[in-house]
Amino acid sequence: IARRLRASGRSDGGGRVLPPSPRGLPIIGNIHQLGRGHHHRKLQALARQHGDTLLLRLGGVPAVVVSSASMAEEVLKNQDHVFCGRPQQRTARGVLYDCRDVGFSPYGERWRQLRRIAAVHLLSVKRVDSLRALRDEEVASLVRRIRRAAGNRQPVNVSELIVSLTYAVVSRSAFGNKLGGMDPRDFRAMMKEVTDLLETIAVSDMFPRLRWVDWATGLDARIERTARKFDDVLERTLQEHERSDEGEACGLLDDLLSVIKEEGGQGFQLDRVDVKGLIFDLFVGGIDTISKAIEWAMALLIKNPREMARVQQEVRRVAGAQQGVVQEEQLGKMSRLQAALKEAMRLHPPVPLLIPRETIQDTKLHGYDIAAGTRVIINAWAIGRDGRSWDNAEEFLPERFLHDAAVDYSGKDFRFIPFSAGRRGCPGIAFATPLAELALASLVYHFDWELPEGQDVESFEVVESSGLSPALKSPLILVAKPLEASTLQVP
Numbered sequence: 329i330a331r332r333l334r335a336s337g338r339s340d341g342g343g344r345v346l347p348p349s350p351r352g353l354p355i356i357g358n359i360h361q362l363g364r365g366h367h368h369r370k371l372q373a374l375a376r377q378h379g380d381t382l383l384l385r386l387g388g389v390p391a392v393v394v395s396s397a398s399m400a401e402e403v404l405k406n407q408d409h410v411f412c413g414r415p416q417q418r419t420a421r422g423v424l425y426d427c428r429d430v431g432f433s434p435y436g437e438r439w440r441q442l443r444r445i446a447a448v449h450l451l452s453v454k455r456v457d458s459l460r461a462l463r464d465e466e467v468a469s470l471v472r473r474i475r476r477a478a479g480n481r482q483p484v485n486v487s488e489l490i491v492s493l494t495y496a497v498v499s500r501s502a503f504g505n506k507l508g509g510m511d512p513r514d515f516r517a518m519m520k521e522v523t524d525l526l527e528t529i530a531v532s533d534m535f536p537r538l539r540w541v542d543w544a545t546g547l548d549a550r551i552e553r554t555a556r557k558f559d560d561v562l563e564r565t566l567q568e569h570e571r572s573d574e575g576e577a578c579g580l581l582d583d584l585l586s587v588i589k590e591e592g593g594q595g596f597q598l599d600r601v602d603v604k605g606l607i608f609d610l611f612v613g614g615i616d617t618i619s620k621a622i623e624w625a626m627a628l629l630i631k632n633p634r635e636m637a638r639v640q641q642e643v644r645r646v647a648g649a650q651q652g653v654v655q656e657e658q659l660g661k662m663s664r665l666q667a668a669l670k671e672a673m674r675l676h677p678p679v680p681l682l683i684p685r686e687t688i689q690d691t692k693l694h695g696y697d698i699a700a701g702t703r704v705i706i707n708a709w710a711i712g713r714d715g716r717s718w719d720n721a722e723e724f725l726p727e728r729f730l731h732d733a734a735v736d737y738s739g740k741d742f743r744f745i746p747f748s749a750g751r752r753g754c755p756g757i758a759f760a761t762p763l764a765e766l767a768l769a770s771l772v773y774h775f776d777w778e779l780p781e782g783q784d785v786e787s788f789e790v791v792e793s794s795g796l797s798p799a800l801k802s803p804l805i806l807v808a809k810p811l812e813a814s815t816l817q818v819p
């Protein structure tokens with residue numbers, strides 16, 4: 329084994345065996361091999377050349393890239409206790425209160441307590457169930473908006489409507505209807521600014537000694553501006569909720585405010601900054617991810633009319649014509665719909681490289697030495713398309729999840745990890761999946777869908793935008809043909 333490792337990997341001169349690396353350039357290392365976007369594709373190509381565990385040098389920072397289900401299992405399960413740190417990236421520190429939220433917090437007792445509070449007060453099944461009426465209302469409003477636009481057979485921007493839906497559900501879940509006096513459109517624009525910023529890799533993340541470059545390029549000023557704006561709004565909203573009577577409590581924020589009062593005796597005092605960080609995670613974690621999952625699923629169904637017909641038939645049969653709406657408790661009987669959503673997330677995980685981790689101590693991975701403080705990138709996108717795990721891996725075949733219904737979102741099967749796994753795996757699954765399934769089911773229940781005039785299925789391209797978490801390259805513009813519930817053909 330040692331001979332094989334020495335042949336494939338490299339020694340660092342100190343007797344340690346390092347994973348194979350593509351040849352880098354002086355100073356910048358492998359940065360130029362990643363380019364500006366589609367890192368998941370470029371890392372997949374590098375893994376095919378150099379192996380499922382490879383070492384990159386991003387400026388002065390070592391990064392291990394993992395690209396197979398078995399290596400993901402090693403990192404996210406067998407050695408989860410070692411691979412559970414988060415790199416403290418410049419933009420996250422700047423806008424997320426020095427990483428005092430759950431998602432970007434370093435591993436440790438504070439993170440554990442915050443995560444417990446998020447699990448109990450924000451994201452538990454009981455909590456998510458209590459938001460059911462809100463989801464129903466917002467999905468009904470989506471359907472009404474499409475009906476209105478479709479009245480004169482005008483194309484509708486489905487992508488835009490889906491983002492509006494997830495935004496409305498997340499913000500009403502968090503704040504009820506009290507948003508610090510801010511116009512919801514301005515709030516959404518501000519959130520977009522924040523998420524764009526979080527996708528920006530600062531020069532100092534790769535060259536820690538070059539902090540001044542972030543200042544010189546204006547990044548520091550941009551971070552400060554955005555952080556101040558966001559904090560002003562959250563602070564105003566917080567004060568508005570604090571002034572409300574208890575009887576008026578109506579959102580997750582009110583729940584967290586009551587935790588501030590209650591938890592003091594249990595050794596962890598939640599404060600205002602923690603509450604803002606938790607609310608922040610709900611917005612950053614919830615809006616873009618759920619929207620992308622619905623949008624990709626819808627686009628892939630349009631591209632595959634036979635699959636669309638099967639899903640539509642199932643949804644219309646299960647929901648029936650009587651109620652005229654899809655009900656959440658019927659989703660469990662819509663296995664084709666659920667399979668289509670999973671298949672969309674296999675091909676297009678909303679966070680293709682998950683959120684970077686960092687090793688908190690020295691370890692060995694597949695026989696290679698990995699030092700503490702190494703950044704860890706898990707290519708969930710490449711793992712979901714790995715021909716060693718999936719037949720016809722590049723094709724949209726929801727049926728595969730019907731045959732293998734045990735493969736779910738929980739991260740037990742490492743071939744399919746859109747929500748990641750392990751102690752830092754996504755705690756928002758129970759929040760995300762009922763909304764994504766209900767929205768998709770309602771879109772295909774109430775409407776037949778066509779491409780706008782001049783486009784056909786062959787020329788319709790399901791292509792990724794650039795960026796670290798790509799959406800569809802062009803928004804999904806479709807013509808909706810409303811079906812009245814009374815005329816639904818229920819076979």
Ligand code: HEM
Pocket residue numbers: 430431432443451609610613614615617618621677678679682683684685746747748749751752753754755756757759760
């Ligand atoms: C389709 C929807 C979603 C997808 C695909 C998704 C995916 C992910 C992924 C890949 C991670 C990184 C996990 C890791 O490092 O191992 C993550 C973390 C996280 N997600 Fe989600 N997520 C979704 C929805 C949500 C929602 C709705 C929320 C909150 C309401 C949320 C809150 C979080 C938080 C707080 C973390 C950080 C966990 C930690 O570091 O302990 N996510 N998510």
